[in-house]
Amino acid sequence: MTTGDRFTGKQVLVTGGGSGIGLAIAQRFVDEGASVTITGRREETLRAAGLPYVVCDITNEQDRASLAAALPAVDVVVNNAGIFSDNWLENAGVHVDAPLALVRLYEDSLVQRGGSVINIASVGGLVAVPNAAAYSASKAALIMMTRSLAVDLGPRGVRVNAVSPGWVRTPMADDEMSVIMERVGVDLEGAYAVATKNLPLRRPSSPDEIAGVVAFLACADASFITGSNIVVDGGSLVVDVGMLAFE
Numbered sequence: 001m002t003t004g005d006r007f008t009g010k011q012v013l014v015t016g017g018g019s020g021i022g023l024a025i026a027q028r029f030v031d032e033g034a035s036v037t038i039t040g041r042r043e044e045t046l047r048a049a050g051l052p053y054v055v056c057d058i059t060n061e062q063d064r065a066s067l068a069a070a071l072p073a074v075d076v077v078v079n080n081a082g083i084f085s086d087n088w089l090e091n092a093g094v095h096v097d098a099p100l101a102l103v104r105l106y107e108d109s110l111v112q113r114g115g116s117v118i119n120i121a122s123v124g125g126l127v128a129v130p131n132a133a134a135y136s137a138s139k140a141a142l143i144m145m146t147r148s149l150a151v152d153l154g155p156r157g158v159r160v161n162a163v164s165p166g167w168v169r170t171p172m173a174d175d176e177m178s179v180i181m182e183r184v185g186v187d188l189e190g191a192y193a194v195a196t197k198n199l200p201l202r203r204p205s206s207p208d209e210i211a212g213v214v215a216f217l218a219c220a221d222a223s224f225i226t227g228s229n230i231v232v233d234g235g236s237l238v239v240d241v242g243m244l245a246f247e
C-alpha cells in the first residue's frame with residue numbers, strides 16, 4: 001500500500017468507483033490524503049466499497065444534478081465509469097457524453113481550485129481490436145475530447161489528461177475473458193494468459209498499476225502535463241503482430 005499526503009485537503013470524484021479500476025483509484029487517493037466520493041449505479045456495490053458515495057447513473061441528467069447537490073465542488077474528476085457494449089449510443093453515452101457533462105458540471109470549481117480531470121480511455125481507442133467497433137470508437141472520442149478540453153481549460157489553470165489501459169484484471173475484463181474461456185477451453189487464469197501471451201510483460205495489469213498513474217497525473221509532479229494520453233498496457237502497442245511469426 002502506498003501512503004502519503006500528496007492529496008491532503010483535495011476533494012476527488014471517481015465515477016464507477018465501486019469496482020475494478022475505479023475502486024483502486026479511489027483507494028489510492030484516500031491513502032494519499034484526499035477526500036474521495038465515488039459514484040455508481042449499484043448502491044450495494046458502492047456501500048461495500050466503504051467510501052463516501054452518491055448513487056448516480058452518470059448518463060442521467062437528474063442523477064448528475066443530485067450529485068452536484070451532494071458534492072458541489074471538486075479538485076479532481078476521474079471519469080472512469082465504463083461499459084463494454086456493441087451499442088454505439090450506450091458506449092458514447094457513458095464514455096463521451098457523461099464525462100463531458102461532468103466536466104461542465106464541475107468546471108467552475110475546477111477553475112477556482114486549479115484542478116485536474118483524468119479520463120480513463122483504453123488502448124482500444126488507439127488501435128483496432130476485434131468485435132469492439134462501438135466501444136473503441138467511443139474511447140477514441142474520449143481521447144480526442146481530452147485534448148480539446150485541455151486546450152479549452154488550460155488557459156484557466158485546469159489540466160485534462162487520459163490514461164489508456166491495456167488488459168486489467170477487473171470484473172469487466174473477467175467478463176470479456178469468457179469468450180476465450182469458451183473458445184479455447186481454459187479457465188479464467190488460462191484466458192488471461194492467452195490474452196496477454198504476446199505482450200512484452202506477458203501479464204495483465206492490476207487495478208493498482210493504473211491507479212498509480214492516475215494519481216501521478218493528478219499530483220503536482222505532473223503540473224506541466226495536459227492533453228496527454230498515458231498508455232499503461234504492458235507494452236502491447238509496441239508489438240508488430242506480423243513479426244511475431246519470427247519469435
Ligand code: NAD
Pocket residue numbers: 015016017018019020021022039040041042056057058059080081082083094120121122123164165166167168169170171172173
Ligand atoms: P468495472 O466493470 O469493474 O468498472 C466499471 C464501473 O463503471 C462499474 O462500477 C460500473 O457500474 C460503472 N458504470 C458503468 N456505467 C455507469 C453509469 N452509466 N453510471 C455510473 N457508473 C457506471 O470495469 P473496469 O475494468 O474497472 O473499467 C473501468 C474503466 O477502465 C472503464 O472505462 C473501462 O472501459 C476502462 N478499461 C478497462 C480495461 C480492462 O481491461 N479492465 C481496459 C481498458 C480500459
